[in-house]
Amino acid sequence: MTIATSASLTSIGSPAVDQGVYIAIHGHFYQPPRENPYLNAIERQEGAAPFHDWNQRIHHECYRPNAFARVMTHDGKLLKIVNNFEYLSFNIGATLLSWMEQYDRTTYQRIIEADRRSCDRLNGHGNAIAQVYNHIILPLANHRDKLTQIRWGKADFKARFGRETEGMWLAETAVDYPTLETLVDEGIKFIVLAPSQAKRCREIVQIQDSELPWVEVSGNQIDPTRPYRCYLSEDESPVDRRYIDIFFYDGPISRDMGFGDLLSSSESFAARLGQAVRGDHRASQLISVATDGETFGHHKHFTEKALAYAFTDEFPRRGWIVTNYAHYLSLHPPTWEVQLKSVTAWSCAHGVGRWESDCGCGGEGGVWHQKWRAPLRDSLNWLRDRLTSIFAEVGLRYFPDPWAARDAYIHVLRDSLRHGTINNQEQLESFFQQYGRAVTHNNGVDRVDALRLLEMQRHALLMFTSCGWFFEEISRPEGVQILRYAGRAIELAADVTGVLLEAEFIHRLTLCPSNVPEFANGAEVYRQLVLTSRITLKQVAAHYAISSLFTTYLRSQQLYCYTIDQHDYQLQRMGSMALAIGQIRLSSGITQESVDLVFAVLHLGGYDFHCSIQQFSGRKAYEEIKANLFTALHQASAATVILGMAEAFDQDYFSLQHLFAEERHRILHLLARETLTRLDQLYAQVYRDNYGILASFRRDGLPVPPELQVAAEITLNQRLLSELKRLETGDLLPISELDAVAQEADHLGCNLNRTEAAKILEKFILQQFWQMAHGESAGEFTAQSFEQLNLALGLAQRLHLSLNLDRAQEFYLNYVSVQTALLGENHSNHHPDGLANNLTKALSESELQQLWQLGERISIAVTI
Numbered sequence: 001m002t003i004a005t006s007a008s009l010t011s012i013g014s015p016a017v018d019q020g021v022y023i024a025i026h027g028h029f030y031q032p033p034r035e036n037p038y039l040n041a042i043e044r045q046e047g048a049a050p051f052h053d054w055n056q057r058i059h060h061e062c063y064r065p066n067a068f069a070r071v072m073t074h075d076g077k078l079l080k081i082v083n084n085f086e087y088l089s090f091n092i093g094a095t096l097l098s099w100m101e102q103y104d105r106t107t108y109q110r111i112i113e114a115d116r117r118s119c120d121r122l123n124g125h126g127n128a129i130a131q132v133y134n135h136i137i138l139p140l141a142n143h144r145d146k147l148t149q150i151r152w153g154k155a156d157f158k159a160r161f162g163r164e165t166e167g168m169w170l171a172e173t174a175v176d177y178p179t180l181e182t183l184v185d186e187g188i189k190f191i192v193l194a195p196s197q198a199k200r201c202r203e204i205v206q207i208q209d210s211e212l213p214w215v216e217v218s219g220n221q222i223d224p225t226r227p228y229r230c231y232l233s234e235d236e237s238p239v240d241r242r243y244i245d246i247f248f249y250d251g252p253i254s255r256d257m258g259f260g261d262l263l264s265s266s267e268s269f270a271a272r273l274g275q276a277v278r279g280d281h282r283a284s285q286l287i288s289v290a291t292d293g294e295t296f297g298h299h300k301h302f303t304e305k306a307l308a309y310a311f312t313d314e315f316p317r318r319g320w321i322v323t324n325y326a327h328y329l330s331l332h333p334p335t336w337e338v339q340l341k342s343v344t345a346w347s348c349a350h351g352v353g354r355w356e357s358d359c360g361c362g363g364e365g366g367v368w369h370q371k372w373r374a375p376l377r378d379s380l381n382w383l384r385d386r387l388t389s390i391f392a393e394v395g396l397r398y399f400p401d402p403w404a405a406r407d408a409y410i411h412v413l414r415d416s417l418r419h420g421t422i423n424n425q426e427q428l429e430s431f432f433q434q435y436g437r438a439v440t441h442n443n444g445v446d447r448v449d450a451l452r453l454l455e456m457q458r459h460a461l462l463m464f465t466s467c468g469w470f471f472e473e474i475s476r477p478e479g480v481q482i483l484r485y486a487g488r489a490i491e492l493a494a495d496v497t498g499v500l501l502e503a504e505f506i507h508r509l510t511l512c513p514s515n516v517p518e519f520a521n522g523a524e525v526y527r528q529l530v531l532t533s534r535i536t537l538k539q540v541a542a543h544y545a546i547s548s549l550f551t552t553y554l555r556s557q558q559l560y561c562y563t564i565d566q567h568d569y570q571l572q573r574m575g576s577m578a579l580a581i582g583q584i585r586l587s588s589g590i591t592q593e594s595v596d597l598v599f600a601v602l603h604l605g606g607y608d609f610h611c612s613i614q615q616f617s618g619r620k621a622y623e624e625i626k627a628n629l630f631t632a633l634h635q636a637s638a639a640t641v642i643l644g645m646a647e648a649f650d651q652d653y654f655s656l657q658h659l660f661a662e663e664r665h666r667i668l669h670l671l672a673r674e675t676l677t678r679l680d681q682l683y684a685q686v687y688r689d690n691y692g693i694l695a696s697f698r699r700d701g702l703p704v705p706p707e708l709q710v711a712a713e714i715t716l717n718q719r720l721l722s723e724l725k726r727l728e729t730g731d732l733l734p735i736s737e738l739d740a741v742a743q744e745a746d747h748l749g750c751n752l753n754r755t756e757a758a759k760i761l762e763k764f765i766l767q768q769f770w771q772m773a774h775g776e777s778a779g780e781f782t783a784q785s786f787e788q789l790n791l792a793l794g795l796a797q798r799l800h801l802s803l804n805l806d807r808a809q810e811f812y813l814n815y816v817s818v819q820t821a822l823l824g825e826n827h828s829n830h831h832p833d834g835l836a837n838n839l840t841k842a843l844s845e846s847e848l849q850q851l852w853q854l855g856e857r858i859s860i861a862v863t864i
Contacts, residue, residue, distance in 0.1 A: 020284040021277055022323045023315055025307070026192060026249065027293030028169055029063065030093040031055055032467040032478060033134055037459060037488035038535035040561035040590060042099070044662055045477075055099055059107070062297035062304070063100065067110035068810060069308035077861035078809050082308035085114030086121075089324040090293060091131045091169035094156040098414070115161050118324065125327035130157035130165035133410075136464040137355045139176040139343045140377070144388070144403060145461060146182045152410040154186065159414055166326040167191060171466050174345035174352050180244055181232055190227070190245040190325055192290055194346040198222040198248060201338040204229065218341065224248045225278055225285040227329055228338035245334055247325050249290035250276055258291040263303035270314040286328050287320075347470075355469040363472035372474040372512035372522060379508040379522070380463055383486055386501055387460045390493050391453055398440050398450035405435040409454045443592065451591045452492045459489035473515050474522050480529045483522075487530045535660075537595055538613045540564075541586055542654035545599040545611050547663050548580055550670055560660075561589045568622070572630055576605035579633045579641060581626050583616055598622050600629055600645050604638050607671060609656045612649035625649075680718050686711040694748055704749075713750045716741055720752055720799075724760040732784075733791035742798045758801040762808070765792050769811030786850050793857050805858045812858060816851075 034042045034055060042053045051057035066084040073079050092100075092111065101108045111128075118127040132138060133152035141149065150168065157165045167190040168183060175193065183191065200214040201222055222228075224247075231243045253272055256262040262269055276287050297304045315322055343351045353359030356377045358370045395402030412431050415424040432440045432447065439446040468482035490501045505526075512522030519525045544553070544564050549571070557564045569582040580601050587594035596616035603609050616622060625648045632640040656664055687694075690708055697704045704712075723737045745752050772785045796803050843851065855862040 019319065020282070021318075021320045022284065022286045022328050023273065023320045024089050024247075024286060024288045024323055024325055024328065025087070025311075026089040026091075026288070026290035026325075027066075027296060028091055028131075028290065029096065029293030030091075030131070030135060031058065031096045031099075032465050032481065033095040033462055034481065036533075036535075037462075037484050039660070043660070044665075055096070056103070058294055058298045059100065059104060061301065062294050063111075064104060064107045065297045065302075066293075066304045066307070067107045067114070068806065069304045070806075071309050071312065072305065073861050077859050079861050080312070081810065081813065082312055083110055083114045083117075084296070084304055084307050084311065085111050085127065086117050087127070087311035087322045088293075088307070089127050089129070091129045092293070093131050093135060094133050094153060097156070097160060112161060119163070122323060122327035123330065125166065125324060125330055126161065126163065127324045128157070128161055128165070129167040129169055129325070130154050131169040132171050134462055134464075135171040135466050136461065137171055137174045137345070137352055137466050138179040138182075139174050139352050140355060141464065142384070143178075143182065145384075145464070146179065147186070148407055148461065150182060150186045150188070151407045152413075155410045156414060159411075166329075172345040172347050172352075172354075173197065174343075174355075174466075175340065176343040177232065177340070180230065180340075181242075184232060184242050184244050188244065190247060190329055192247045192249060192288075192325065193340075194344075195220045195222050195224055195248045195251045197340055197344040197346070198228075199339045199341045201228060201336050204335055204337050214339070220251055222248050222338070223278075224250045224288055225276070226336060227286070227325075227332065227334045228336050229334040230338050230340060245329060246338060246340075247286070247288055249288045254289045254291050257289060258295050258299070263295070263300050263306050266306040266308075266310040266314050269306055270310055270318065274318065284332050286323070286332075288325070355466060362470055366472055368472045368515040369513075370472060372514060373469050375508070375511035376469070376474060376479075376522060379505060379512070380482075380486060382508060383463075383490070383501065383505055384460055386499075387456060387489055387493055390497055390499060391457055394497055395450075395453055398437055398446060398453065399435055400437060401435070402453075406454060406457050408435050409458070412454075413458070448591055448593045449496045452496045452593075455591060456489050456492035456496070459485045459492070463489065474512055475514055475516050475519050475525045475529065480525065483526055483530045484533060487526070487534065491534070537586055537588075537593075538597070538652055539654065539658055541584065541597045541599055541613050542601075542611045543659050543663060544584065544586075545580065545582065545601040545613070546609055546654070546656065546659055547667065548582070549578055549601065549603055550667055558589070563587045563589055570626065570630075572633060574633050574636055577633065577636075577638060577641070578603040579629060581629060583622055598625065600625065600649065602638070602641050602645065607656055607668070609654075610642055610645065611654040611658075612645045613652055613654065614650045680714065683711045683714045684718070687715040698748055709750070712748050713752075716745050716748075716750050717753045720745075720757055721760070724757055727760060727764045733788055733795065738795060739798065742795075745799075752799065754799070754801050757799060758796070758803055761792055761796055761801060762803055762805075765789060765803070765805075765808050766811060768792070769808060769815060773811060773815045773817075786854060789854060790857070808858050809860055812855060812860060 031054065034045075034053065036043055042055060045053040048054045048057040051060065066088075069082045069084045071079045071082060097108065097111075100111075115126040115128040119125065130153045132149040133156065134149070136145065136149055138146050138149065153168065154165055165188075168188045170179070170191055170193075173191075173193050175191070175197065195217075198217050200216050200218070202212045202214045205212055228246045228248070229243050230246050231241045233241065253262070253276060256272065257269075262272055273287050273289070278285055292299070295303065296307055311322055345352050345354070348354035348359065348361045350357070350359040350361065354361040355373070357374050360370070363370055391402055391406075395405070399405040408431065412428055415427055432450070436447075436450060440450045463482045463485040465478075465482055465485075467478040469479075471478060473479065486505070487502070490505060493499055493501060506523045509522035509526055512525075514521055514525060519528065540559065540562050541564075544557075544559060548569070553564070553566065555566050557566070563586075565585040565587070567583040567585065569580065571578065571580040573579075581599070583596070583598050585594055585596050597613055598616050599611065599613045601609060601611040628648065629641060629644050632644045656667065659667070686708070690711070694704060694708050694712055697708075719737065720741045723735050723741065726735060727733070741752075744750070768785045768788045772782050793803075852862050
């Protein structure tokens with residue numbers, strides 16, 4: 001058994017081989033932090049549909065496809081799978097990696113493994129480099145924030161990739177000389193900039209007291225095929241002069257990648273790179289391009305495939321060496337030096353005006369102004385300075401060196417961002433033993449306030465995330481998000497010190513004019529979109545209480561970043577009413593604060609809920625509340641129960657509208673289920689009673705009355721999904737009813753819910769592959785699984801389902817890996833042509849035939 005290579009891919013004439021040409025393709029992979037500052041989780045974003053949020057959507061369009069990039073034959077068969085991160089130079093934002101580590105650990109591990117493999121290939125120099133932590137514009141940050149952003153970025157990188165970073169990606173490549181000094185102080189060896197950021201350059205002369213004249217390159221004329229050394233000061237002696245090395249990417253090619261169709265073909269991409277090769281017989285040269293990593297699959301769909309083929313076929317055939325910046329720098333240190341313009345960025349023609357002024361960038365072609373940018377920056381700078389004073393003064397109660405504690409807080413954050421809460425108490429204890437005063441060494445009020453202060457500082461950093469200024473309007477989600485972080489920082493400051501900053505902050509936001517009439521200015525944006533989204537501990541408890549009527553919770557339950565310990569809970573029903581009363585301890589997994597609460601929630605039926613919450617005041621009072629309210633319930637009088645709740649509880653009242661959006665939507669669907677079931681039964685009856693009439697209309701070519709067509713489609717879809725869901729509970733194919741549904745749908749011209757049906761069948765197919773590769777009979781040829789897979793693929797064809805077989809292909813190759821591993825072969829790189837060579841030793845001829853046929857059915861290029 002072999003993997004067939006498409007003739008159309010191998011018949012291309014070999015181009016001339018270039019000597020000493022190195023290629024570095026850099027992807028800047030980044031998403032802004034989107035987490036609700038109270039829940040430490042991303043809420044549903046409707047604009048990202050059909051995915052839950054933008055992180056998920058871009059992940060499935062870009063990050064995962066690049067970790068499993070397909071190289072296809074001319075007829076659409078899978079030739080091999082390439083981990084593009086093994087060849088790309090890349091940085092991935094720490095906040096994005098924290099999300100990915102929890103959402104898709106397989107892809108996350110592929111990225112980490114890709115860096116390790118690149119280290120092995122390139123003499124210990126990995127493809128990954130760090131990024132400033134949450135993408136703030138460093139030239140606009142104060143020195144302390146610069147330090148923390150760099151230190152958090154470095155620490156997060158080392159914890160993930162197991163090595164120190166050599167370079168660092170700057171947000172928007174924004175840079176000035178004070179930023180360079182901080183980078184050098186923190187041990188960063190190199191950065192990557194746009195050619196427009198260079199001012200002048202010259203060759204470095206080794207002869208003492210000898211210098212060559214500067215060459216002006218401020219109009220993008222710098223040669224990007226070599227690295228440059230940037231000295232921080234001309235006043236220092238030649239021996240002591242500090243420096244950082246800089247790579248400038250090729251501007252025209254990078255623009256064509258990001259905004260043109262250059263990546264539509266790997267051949268045209270390689271040809272375009274080839275045009276940048278200098279024919280001056282230099283010993284080595286670097287063709288370096290850089291763009292947003294999301295270009296590869298999200299902005300430009302399926303372009304990760306062109307990259308994969310270029311890395312593994314096009315570039316090697318031209319004799320080019322795929323490298324990264326650190327590796328090239330180790331082989332070819334700079335022989336030229338460069339001076340930069342005073343303050344610049346790659347996405348603004350006005351220095352860093354895009355993040356502090358009405359410069360026009362971000363509003364190209366539109367009629368909206370950006371006059372809000374400067375006063376927003378001023379307002380946040382004012383807030384930062386006030387929070388800095390609070391932290392520096394009050395922080396001394398809890399930390400001998402508050403700023404050292406803030407820098408080290410990243411080690412605690414890695415756990416809380418990974419799990420939504422601080423699960424690693426040992427890490428927390430170690431942190432306070434090393435950085436905290438004695439008052440923080442035990443759980444208590446002092447530790448809670450210390451963590452509140454650190455969280456205040458974290459949110460004060462997050463509120464400067466660059467995306468808040470990037471676009472044309474302050475009320476966009478990006479602007480609202482940084483204001484939410486500001487609001488949370490203000491709230492934490494008040495919790496610890498009682499200092500009230502919000503009124504002054506809102507007043508300052510009135511100077512930020514909005515382009516949207518309903519907001520008028522930033523103050524109204526804050527009032528309407530930030531204050532209304534604030535969440536209290538009582539609201540978290542109300543969420544738990546109301547949803548407990550529909551969910552069986554554990555005695556100890558995590559809800560977002562909170563832990564709820566249930567000390568008592570009782571639920572009673574009377575007719576259409578339900579009453580639940582409970583005592584809980586609610587604890588924040590971030591700040592460790594906790595509160596003991598009691599609740600009572602009354603469901604009157606439908607969408608009518610009445611929930612009351614108050615602090616626990618003692619067992620006797622709690623038992624009296626229970627007894628009185630359940631007695632009122634048994635009187636079957638809703639008014640009596642509500643009156644009793646009003647007498648027993650504080651005035652705080654919560655309804656279904658106070659639940660977090662996703663849980664509220666889930667409960668609404670549950671409440672509608674009974675009605676929908678009755679409607680399904682009604683439609684099924686209409687369909688059965690009128691099947692002959694429907695068939696007659698179709699036979700005579702007449703338009704079917706829409707009422708009858710709707711009844712038929714709803715009934716057939718209900719039957720289809722009901723039968724398919726049997727596969728989720730352990731049933732196996734064939735299921736005869738599914739074939740009957742397929743035939744009836746074809747006969748009556750009914751549209752089936754093929755999207756949901758495909759998801760169920762895809763999951764079943766993956767389960768069968770997983771069982772083959774990892775089940776009790778892992779590594780053995782499993783006839784039943786092969787039969788189920790073929791039946792599932794046949795059923796999909798009869799139902800006209802368009803299946804996403806990407807993961808099935810990966811499981812198939814993994815199964816082949818298991819087979820070859822039985823022979824002591826190590827083929828774990830998911831390249832089919834490397835996996836198939838010894839299968840004839842592991843399987844019989846009949847088994848090989850079945851394996852080949854299955855591969856063909858899931859579009860893998862295999863032949864026997």
